[in-house]
Amino acid sequence: MxxxxxxxxxxxxxxxxxxxxxxxxxxxxxxxxxxxxxxxxxxxxxxxxxxxxxxxxxxxxxxxxxxxxxxxxxxxxxxxxxxxxxxxxxxxxxxxxxxxxxxxxxxxxxxxxxxxxxxxxxxxxxxxxxxxxxxxxxxxxxxxxxxxxxxxxxxxxxxxxxxxxxxxxxxxxxxxxxxxxxxxxxxxxxxxxxxxxxxxxxxxxxxxxxxxxxxxxxxxxxxxxxxxxxxxxxxxxxxxxxxxxxxxxxxxxxxxxxxxxxxxxxxxxxxxxxxxxxxxxHPRFDLINKEATITKETLTKKLGLDPKKKNILLIVRGNAYIKHWRKLLDEWDGHDQYNVIIKDFPAQTPHPLTENYDFAVSSKGYHLYTLLPHVDVVVAYLSTVGLEAMIAGKPVFLLSIPAPTYSGYYDRLGQMVQKEPVGLANLVNRYFVSEKFRAKESSKRKKFLAYAYPNVKSSxxxxxxxxxxxxxxxxxx
Structure with missing residues (x-):
């Protein structure tokens, strides 16, 4: 229909x-x-x-x-x-x-x-x-x-x-x-x-x-x-x-x-x-799981991260959904548990959100595939980055604000896709404290990838x- x-x-x-x-x-x-x-x-x-x-x-x-x-x-x-x-x-x-x-x-x-x-x-x-x-x-x-x-x-x-x-x-x-x-x-x-x-x-x-x-x-x-x-x-x-x-x-x-x-x-x-x-x-995805080009220690120093905290990669696109991203970060403000690395597309300059939250930092133009090995979780809108992060073996949580012609691409991920930023923030929190939930996320992700990107040989x-x-x-x- x-x-x-x-x-x-x-x-x-x-x-x-x-x-x-x-x-x-x-x-x-x-x-x-x-x-x-x-x-x-x-x-x-x-x-x-x-x-x-x-x-x-x-x-x-x-x-x-x-x-x-x-x-x-x-x-x-x-x-x-x-x-x-x-x-x-x-x-x-x-x-x-x-x-x-x-x-x-x-x-x-x-x-x-x-x-x-x-x-x-x-x-x-x-x-x-x-x-x-x-x-x-x-x-x-x-x-x-x-x-x-x-x-x-x-x-x-x-x-x-x-x-x-x-x-x-x-x-x-x-x-x-x-x-x-x-x-x-x-x-x-x-x-x-x-x-x-x-x-x-x-x-x-x-x-x-x-x-x-x-x-x-x-x-x-x-x-x-x-x-x-x-x-x-x-x-x-x-x-x-x-x-x-x-x-x-x-x-x-x-x-x-x-x-x-x-x-x-x-x-x-x-x-x-x-x-x-x-x-x-896609041939570009063949490079996702190549050996890391930079160590975690080097990236931590370059981006000014706290090495004791979990690293969350937040994918944004300019000012799209910025009110939702603010609500998400508001939920984490004061937790003092996360480094949030904000990667904007296509801009390479620091995103405005990095100015409002002490725990949010710019990705400083580092390529997505350079960042992925060193983050614990990826949060994004309904974009291709979600798939790329899963190919890299990372847990992915998505904000769903679909266009009228949205295909339902990520529907198979179930609750890992959330319409509200508060629910998204709570899901990430839950991932870090519940072993049972981590197992559930891993199972969902593997089933999704088997359907969305069966990786039998190089693209x-x-x-x-x-x-x-x-x-x-x-x-x-």
Whole structure:
């Protein structure tokens, strides 16, 4: 069952696909390639109305089943897939880091992706980029902008077509808003150029497979569809937990390489075929249980911790939920039992909370994986860090303030997830004093991990095996 927000969101998306389906370039329907949410970034009234029951009365379509939504994109992809095209011999694996979400550590990339068999795809050159750049991982980089052409006249014709369609739908809650036309026209232009860039690059470079960080953005989604036209297999890595479903729908790549069985079951629930999802994990998690890069004594001195106290790592994200975090710390204030290390994301500067509580200190920019070996407990919001900490063998307690599209990812942890900060604080206190409760937490965590991240072999190795399987018979990958 979908809630009101989800039903309205996906129905609005289908309105968009239907109304502009004939807006095409090179035979590809442009709305299917768009980053939909950014088309109404500045339409605040619409974003508020998505949670309203009455909003559905303003829409043309009503989506009652996510399977039917995904099916549209499955059929769209199929329509543009040509398995008869012969790929270039001795093709190489291309890594495309959309929105910097690939997150392959340098040492992992160097281990599994050699320059004779791999390269990196980037969007544009920097002002000081050399003609033949080599990345920090030692891989050659090729830039899509180098394969672009002048298509101004074609873009103008498409945008004129868009204007005509908008004129017919002036009373629509999205299409009739002045910010929509500007946002859509900008994507139309960029997508048209990306179709040209992708086509020309694929024709000139020997590519056996493309590994994406995400196909949620028009830059990568367009490349994935053009790759399908040229019979080039595509893999989309999972860049974080499926916290919000609309960050992972629709599925576009041939195979989504996921963390565990949660994602397999979730993708199946929206109608994705078994062979479209593979449990791979993520190569960056291969580094979680490496030998500590700093001793506990050194970290204690660097952060100014009291060595007699328990270390709690608190994961925050800017000022999000800050009132809840204050209530949590208020519960511990005066206990004189804990060092609370506050790690903010993405900021590296000390979080404001460190100024209000003597026992709270900044993580001083230390990497998560450097901190994890030396903490006793991790407290976080519903983020990927919770999973990472459990992989590191740490007890995790989570504050649950879910978005309307929350997938229920951490529901299997039961009471280890709390809606109120006071309950969260009491749970942590209980963990430190009750051996029985520690055993219960450990059991819950192990069962959760068996489902969420079955760690049979290194993720990097599993990914290489998947690439080999998908490129079999097409030259060395």
């Amino acid at each position: 979908m809630n009101t927000f989800e039903r309205n969101f996906w129905s609005l998306y289908v309105d968009f696909l239907e109304a502009f389906s004939e807006v095409k370039y090179k035979g590809i329907s442009i709305p299917y390639l768009c980053h939909f949410r950014s088309l109404f970034t500045n339409h605040h009234e619409l974003k508020q109305n998505l949670s309203s029951e009455s909003f559905s009365q303003q829409l043309y379509q009503t989506v009652q089943d996510k399977k039917l939504f995904q099916q549209r994109f499955t059929e769209f992809k199929k329509m543009h897939t040509n398995n008869k095209v012969k790929r270039k011999a001795n093709g190489k694996v291309a890594l495309y880091n959309a929105a910097n979400l690939l997150r392959f550590p340098i040492e992992i990339t160097k281990k599994h992706f050699k320059p004779e068999h791999s390269f990196v795809i980037r969007d544009i050159r920097g002002k000081t980029t050399s003609p033949r750049p080599i990345t920090a991982e030692g891989l050659p980089a090729y830039f899509l902008i180098d394969y672009d052409e002048s298509i101004d006249h074609h873009v103008e014709l498409i945008q004129k077509q868009v204007a005509g369609i908008i004129e017919k739908h002036k009373k629509h809650p999205l299409f009739g808003h002045p910010t929509f036309k500007e946002a859509f026209n900008a994507q139309v232009e960029r997508i048209a150029h990306r179709i040209i860039e992708s086509t020309n690059m694929i024709k000139k470079l020997p590519i056996s497979c493309i590994v994406f960080s995400s196909t949620h953005y028009y830059q990568s989604r367009t490349l994935a569809i053009v790759a399908a036209r040229h019979n080039i297999p595509t893999i989309c890595m999972q860049h974080g937990i499926v916290g919000s479903e609309n960050g992972y729908m629709p599925k576009i790549a041939d195979v989504d390489a996921v963390y565990g069985h949660f994602e397999v079951d979730w993708f199946k629930s929206i109608g994705v075929a078994d062979d479209g999802v593979k449990v791979i994990g 990097g190795q599993r990914l290489i095996e998947l690439i080999a399987e998908m490129t079999k018979g097409q030259g060395k990958a």
